[in-house]
Amino acid sequence: MVDMHIHTKYSDGDKTVEEVLKMSEKRGLEYISITDHNTCKQYKDNALNKNIFSGRIIKGVEMNATFKDRQIEILGYNIKDDKIIEEWSQKFFSREVLKKQQEEAKRKLLEICDKKGLIYDENNIEKDIPLTDYITIYIYKELMRHKENYEILGEFTKSLDIFIRKGLMNSKSEYYTGADNIPKPQYENVIQVIHKAGGIAFLAHPFEYRFNNTINFIDELREEKELDGIECFHPSANEYNCRELLEYAKKNNLYISGGSDYHGEKKPEIEIGVGKGNLNISSKIVEEWINL
Numbered sequence: 001m002v003d004m005h006i007h008t009k010y011s012d013g014d015k016t017v018e019e020v021l022k023m024s025e026k027r028g029l030e031y032i033s034i035t036d037h038n039t040c041k042q043y044k045d046n047a048l049n050k051n052i053f054s055g056r057i058i059k060g061v062e063m064n065a066t067f068k069d070r071q072i073e074i075l076g077y078n079i080k081d082d083k084i085i086e087e088w089s090q091k092f093f094s095r096e097v098l099k100k101q102q103e104e105a106k107r108k109l110l111e112i113c114d115k116k117g118l119i120y121d122e123n124n125i126e127k128d129i130p131l132t133d134y135i136t137i138y139i140y141k142e143l144m145r146h147k148e149n150y151e152i153l154g155e156f157t158k159s160l161d162i163f164i165r166k167g168l169m170n171s172k173s174e175y176y177t178g179a180d181n182i183p184k185p186q187y188e189n190v191i192q193v194i195h196k197a198g199g200i201a202f203l204a205h206p207f208e209y210r211f212n213n214t215i216n217f218i219d220e221l222r223e224e225k226e227l228d229g230i231e232c233f234h235p236s237a238n239e240y241n242c243r244e245l246l247e248y249a250k251k252n253n254l255y256i257s258g259g260s261d262y263h264g265e266k267k268p269e270i271e272i273g274v275g276k277g278n279l280n281i282s283s284k285i286v287e288e289w290i291n292l
Helices: 017-027 082-093 095-116 135-144 147-157 160-168 187-196 214-224 239-251
Strands: 002-006 031-034 060-067 070-077 200-203 229-233 255-258
Touching: 002 017, 002 070, 002 255, 017 031, 060 082, 060 187, 060 214, 070 187, 082 095, 082 187, 095 135, 135 147, 135 160, 147 160, 187 200, 187 214, 200 255, 214 239, 229 239, 239 255
Parallel strands: 002 031, 200 229, 229 255
Antiparallel strands: 060 070, 070 200
C-alpha cells in the first residue's frame, strides 16, 4: 500500500516530518511522498536520517498553478534537483509574496462576508498562522461556528473543499478571492519546471476542482502542455470517478498515482494511507514510474 500525497508543517499540514514518518511506518506503507506545496524543504528535515520509516520515500512536491482563470495543483515526483524547485518558487511564493497574499485574502473574504451579512467575530479567527498556511481556512471555521450563516452559505456548509473550490477559487462565484496583482505561476511553466528538475508531472485530484466536465478539462490541459500522469486515487474521487480516471489514463498512456492528501487535524476525516477509510492503493501503480 502507498500514499503519494502527504502534507507537513513545511506547507499547510499540521504534523512534522517525523510524525508523518511514524504514522506511515505504523500503517505499513511501502512507498510515500511528502508533497508539500511549492517546496522540497521537507526533504532536508533531520527526521529523514533517523531510520523511522522502513519503506521508500519518493521526493515529491505539489505546486500551485493557474490555468485560464482557475487554480489547480500539479504533483511533481522523482524530483532530482530540488534547488530548481526552490529557486523558481521564490518568484511566486517568497515570504513577502505569501504575506501579501495572506493579508489580501483575509481582507477580501471579510469584505464579502460583510456584504453577504455573514456573522463572525474577527477576534476568534486564528492569528499568526504560518505564511505557508491559508487564512481563509480559519475564516471558514469561524463562519461555521455560527448556525445563522448556514442558510446564506448554502452548499458551502458541506465541506471546506467545496467552499474553496466552488467559492474562493471560482471566478464566477460571489465568494471569489483570487483576483489580485500578484503574479501567478502558469500551468505550462509549472510542468516545465518539474521536468527541468528531473521530475514527472501529475494532475492532482481532478474531481476536487468540481468542474462540470472533468474529463474535458483534462483534455484542455493536455492540449496546452502534456501531463505525465494523473492522480486517480484520492478521497475526492468516488469509485465511479476513480474508474473513469483509470480508464482515461490507460487510454492516453498516462502514469497513475494516488494518495490521501493528508493534512492532519485540518482535515480530521482524512488518515494517512487510507484517506476516508477506503483507499488501498497498490504499490504496483507507482512501480511503473518511480525508477524513471
